[in-house]
Amino acid sequence: MKAVVIGSGFGGLAAAVRLQARGIQTTILEKLDAPGGRAYVYKKDGFTFDCGPTVVTAPYIFEDIFKAANRKLSDYVNLVSLDPFYRIYFHDGTHFDYTGNSERQEREIARHAPQDVEGYRQFMAGSKKIFEKGLIELGDQPFLKLWDMIRVAPDLLKLDAIRSVYSYASKFFTNEKLRRVFSFHPLLVGGSPFRAPAIYALIHSLEKEYGVHYAMGGTGKLVEALVKLFEELGGTLRCQSDVVSIDTQGKRAKSVRLATGEVLDCDLVVSNADLFTTYEKLIDSKSKKFYSQSRLQNFNWSMSLVVIYFGVSKKFPDLKHHSIILTERYKELIGDIFNRKTLADDFSLYVHLPSVTDPSVAPEGHEAGYVLAPVPHLSEGGVNWEVVGPQFEDRVLRYLDQNLMPGLMQNLVVRHSINPNYFRDTLGSHLGNAFGIEPTLLQSAYFRPHNRSQDIHNLYLVGASTQPGAGMPGVLLSAQITDKLIARDFNLQEHLNS
Ligand SMILES: Cc1cc2nc3c(=O)[nH]c(=O)nc-3n(C[C@H](O)[C@H](O)[C@H](O)COP(=O)(O)OP(=O)(O)OC[C@H]3O[C@@H](n4cnc5c(N)ncnc54)[C@H](O)[C@@H]3O)c2cc1C
Structure with a gap:
């Protein structure tokens, strides 16, 4: 055959x-x-960049x-395995270390909102049930018939996994920063925390159970x-x-x-x-x-991305392997990307800095990494990336330079980037989507x-x-x-x- x-x-x-x-x-x-x-x-001048x-x-x-x-x-x-999994930065300069260790996680939650520690325990208990049903039991099942869906619907309703991830997190956390920490994960697979079903809350248990790793x-x-x-x-x-x-x-x-x-x-x-x-x-x-x-x-297609790969002749010892920077306008920015499909003045970012874990990806004394910004996918009359792309990238790099990576711009030795046009033209993705069909x-x-x-x-x-x-x-x-x-x-x- x-x-x-x-x-x-x-x-x-x-x-x-x-x-x-x-x-x-x-x-x-x-x-x-x-x-x-x-x-x-993508490899250049002794740097190795994972593009995705x-x-x-x-x-x-x-x-x-x-x-x-x-x-x-x-x-x-x-x-x-990495520890913490992520460091999440908020607009006011504070941060949250997201780990898989319950005690440390509770201490970190108490630092921000002591009243939410009990909510965290309940959130994780709910996430575990969704994980067992949604991934362990159903993750490798083909849903070929409508009946396959009808059969599992009562369980998903009972687990409250049908409301949005943000709404689900809001049941357990009163603190707005924690609501964001425990709802951003759908963005990692191209979904809006305000539209992706709480089935995606299973990711918290998945990460806790099996860890977050780097190859x-x-x-x-x-x-x-x-x-x-x-x-x-x-x-x-x-x-x-x-x-x-x-x-x-x-x-x-x-x-x-x-x-x-x-x-x-x-x-x-x-x-x-x-x-x-x-x-x-x-x-x-x-x-x-x-x-x-x-x-x-x-179909609704997922968001797209701008990714800027950088090689820097400077070390950033305070940075973790994975950093997430959330803008103050969390919900509004996501609305700009998913609903209005406009490019906002602000952004939320994810920074990958593998050279803090793995010296092989950059020459000695250097860092290799990327910064990624979710942006709307391509639409008629939407953003012209040929024109806007370079300015947008400069703004992102300047922001990092001023807030997280001082000296980044001055010590930049390699710079390369992709935007929605790359997803459309090189990878052949409809409307330049970065994650296929949106998870709703x-x-x-x-x-x-x-x-x-x-x-x-x-x-x-x-x-x-x-x-x-x-x-x-x-x-x-x-x-x-x-x-x-x-x-x-x-x-x-x-x-x-x-
Ligand atoms: C920047 C970025 C960061 C991400 N971060 C994470 C992460 O940290 N963790 C995670 O789990 N996921 C992450 N994802 C999502 C994950 O990368 C993707 O969901 C996954 O890799 C997609 O795999 P795929 O099997 O759909 O194939 P794709 O990676 O989409 O590959 C499809 C392939 O088909 C080829 N192809 C298309 N048309 C043709 C043709 N006509 N003839 C021959 N070949 C063709 C394309 O060239 C391409 O190589 C990220 C995605 C991106 C873009």
Whole structure:
């Protein structure tokens, strides 16, 4: 049997490893010059920059992929746990260290609002229940029928997991800063804390249970590990291979065609390309009855990002590995990004500074890192990034220089950036979305695109826009669900070693 996987993001790589481990001859076709997708690695002048994901949660989901191939993740990558997980800075100059240790976390909460310590305990108890239901029990289940959704709805209602994450956190915390600390997580997967359902409150338990990790050498080492494993199993990765169509016969895919004209025959196709792009660009109009243009256009797409990568000839010993800076206008800024789609004068930021943990990513005496700002995705009459981009970047860097990283601008030796145009033009993401379809209640589980196409029976879909959702754990689970579906559809052994 032969499979083609289009795209080498984490979802595509994980699916390819699982299929190859089953003995299905699998080829990954990646249009860029290197694998990883959003986790592409940019290197310059001795600096290594992970372009995308940096916060590694749920390492067991990575381990499961290696187990499926009778290997051990630790033989390929060195994951180290971080403490604190994040330092969160508020507009008034105060900060909160977010850790997985209950006692220290309670002390930190008491420092800001002693009356909220009990609320924290109750919040974590609720988060644990949501985690057990939402991730452990349902995380790798395909929601193919409406009934699958109806069946779990009473439990989600009982857990109060349907209201927004911010509203859920507000039940337990009276202090506004703590409400923000315990509700910002959906932003890490492209969602608004005011729209993403409290199912996402499970992330707090997930992090507490399994920690927040960093792959030594960078997230790129996780990409390299999956590629190495895939090739050891006999799979083929071909970069600079732009797929231009999935060719069908009736309701089945029979081959894929590259921009060069080359055609690869196969028994099944897994697309890890952006869902909109897969349907819009790769599938002919007569084969897309379910995902018609209008259905695709009706989805709300996640926000986009500006990311500025910096190499600095100066150390910042006071900074933690992960810093989050929340603006005073928390709710209003999120409304600007998600509802009004305007670029505000202020911003909330995430700063990744891996060189505080890992000297290998920067020359001695230097730091390597990035700062990321959530921004609206592209829309008609919206922001012209060609014009606004450089000014916006300067404002962000100046802010960091003045508030968190004194001397940053003066000691900048490498600077590189991406904005919504990169997501659209280089990664082929609809409207320059950074995280696929926005995680809202009505775009989750059954309502989120399934991992088996409703239009083409042997076309499978993995990655951020599909079930269960974005983020490394989400897309790795999408590959796990897809592998199960393929096993079922082709009468293969249901479970290998995982
Ligand atoms: C800046 C940033 C920071 C993030 N931080 C975190 C984090 O800390 N932790 C976390 O868990 N998640 C994080 N995320 C989210 C996470 O990175 C993504 O959800 C996940 O990596 C997406 O993987 P994917 O499987 O959807 O594939 P993608 O990474 O989207 O890759 C898809 C691939 O398909 C290829 N492709 C597209 N069209 C074609 C075609 N026609 N032919 C061939 N190839 C094609 C693309 O080139 C690309 O390589 C972050 C995302 C970004 C952008």
